[in-house]
Amino acid sequence: MKRTDLADTFVTAVTDFDINTASLNEIRAIQELVYERKVVALKNQRLTREGYQQFAACFGELEQFKLKNYHDPAYPNILVINNRNSGGAVGARKLGNMWHSDSSYLAEPLPLTLLHAQQLPEAGGDTLFVDMQSVYVDLPKALYEQVIDRQAVHDVRWTYKVRDDDVGESIQEIFTRLEQSFPASTHPTVAVHPRTRRESLYINPGYTSSISGYSQEQSRALLDELFAFALNPQRVFNYQWEPHDLLIWDNRSVWHCATELPRDAQRVMFRIGVNDGEFFARDVLREHVA
Numbered sequence: 001m002k003r004t005d006l007a008d009t010f011v012t013a014v015t016d017f018d019i020n021t022a023s024l025n026e027i028r029a030i031q032e033l034v035y036e037r038k039v040v041a042l043k044n045q046r047l048t049r050e051g052y053q054q055f056a057a058c059f060g061e062l063e064q065f066k067l068k069n070y071h072d073p074a075y076p077n078i079l080v081i082n083n084r085n086s087g088g089a090v091g092a093r094k095l096g097n098m099w100h101s102d103s104s105y106l107a108e109p110l111p112l113t114l115l116h117a118q119q120l121p122e123a124g125g126d127t128l129f130v131d132m133q134s135v136y137v138d139l140p141k142a143l144y145e146q147v148i149d150r151q152a153v154h155d156v157r158w159t160y161k162v163r164d165d166d167v168g169e170s171i172q173e174i175f176t177r178l179e180q181s182f183p184a185s186t187h188p189t190v191a192v193h194p195r196t197r198r199e200s201l202y203i204n205p206g207y208t209s210s211i212s213g214y215s216q217e218q219s220r221a222l223l224d225e226l227f228a229f230a231l232n233p234q235r236v237f238n239y240q241w242e243p244h245d246l247l248i249w250d251n252r253s254v255w256h257c258a259t260e261l262p263r264d265a266q267r268v269m270f271r272i273g274v275n276d277g278e279f280f281a282r283d284v285l286r287e288h289v290a
Contacts, residue, residue, distance in 0.1 A: 001026065003033065007237050010131040010254065012037040019045050019055045019246070027058045030248070031276075034112065035195045038253040039129055041239065042246040047116060049075050052270060056114050059248075060276035063110060070095075083125075083267040096258040099130070099231070100206030101251045102273065105156040107185045109251060112274040116246045121265040127247070129237045130255045132200040135230045136190065139201065143229065146222055147189040151212040152203050155184040184209070187280070193252050194281040200253050201226070230255070252279060 001017040012033060017026070019042065034040045047055070053075065056062055062077040070079055070092040080090045096102075103110040115127075139147075189211060191202035203211070205227050210219040239247065249256060261267055 001029070005037070006041075007131075009134045010038040011041070011129065011237050011239065012039070013041045013043055015043045017042060019047060020051055022055075024058065027055070031059055034248050034250055035193070038131060038133070039237075039239070039247065039249040042248070043242065044244050045116065045246040046244055047246070049078060049270070052114075052116055052272065053077055056272040056274055059112055059114075060274045063273040063275050065271075065273065077272055079271040079273075081267070081269040081271060083121075083261055083263070083265055093263075096256070097260065098206040099128075099227075099255050099257045100204045101132075101202070101255055104187065104202070104204060104251070105154045105185055105207045108275075109185075109187070109279050110273045111251055111276045111279055112248060113251060114246065114248050114272045114274065116270045116272075117241050117244060118268040118270055119266050120241050120243060121261065121267050124259065124265065125241060125261045125267045126259045127239045127241070128257045128259065129239060129249070130230055130235050131237075131253065132202070132230065132255060133193075133198050133253050135235065136199050136201040139229070143226060147201065147203075147211065147226070150189040151186045152189045152208050153184050153186055153210045153212075154204075154207040155209045156207060186212075191252055191279075192281040193250075194278045197281060198253075201230070202252070203227075204255050 002015045004013045004015070005011070006013055014030065014033070017030070019027075022030075030040065030042070049072070053062065056077075064071065064076055065079040070081075070090065072078055072080055072090055079092070081092050081095050082090065083093060101109065102113050187202055189201065189203055191200050192198070193200065203223065203226060205223075208223060210216065211222060214222060
């Protein structure tokens, strides 16, 4: 197994590793690497769906996507992302095209995401990442003091994509139904990782709607300032997919965003979510040094 770090603080590519023949100890080493480097790309992994699920299950409990039913009927733990899903094909056509941390709107967010490339377009379809541990470390003192010991509200309603069966309902009716099915959740603005004990700024543009202790206007202004700080172009890593790549990332520690792709482009990905245990540690935060 050979590792190549693709950026200073996160994102590592692994070659000379085959999921189909890997020992449990080797898989555990990959898992620890995910916690250390936050995003890990396992290169050239040719997998059956059974093999993919078996590998993912070594990290923890497999979770079904909770918002929409886009699973292969025979493999309910695999969410299919299919850019050309017309004509009855299985899959979500467009998913994750905003900066977010997967399912932060849930009371128990999704810790780990695995994404395996099935079919790739000739160009485009990249995935962008930002290291939110690094963002936290680099926060100016004034911003740090405004977020420490705060709670943030995460709400799925603002990024909900209207479905065919929503036709005929008002926006208020759709929002009321979403509020009942997926009520907003509150999480600490600074998350302590249960494995590494490192802190991350745990908010995101896709789902975070407010921060406790501020008026709505103050909260919106603060979030906009924090998002702008995090999305400095120098912090954004653009991952360019290659055939049979398998990416694993830790939602406690990074944001990600799918880039736009033409409707007629062919891109099919298989996603598995894994619950590896406690999402937040309850440790006392270390003193901020930035």
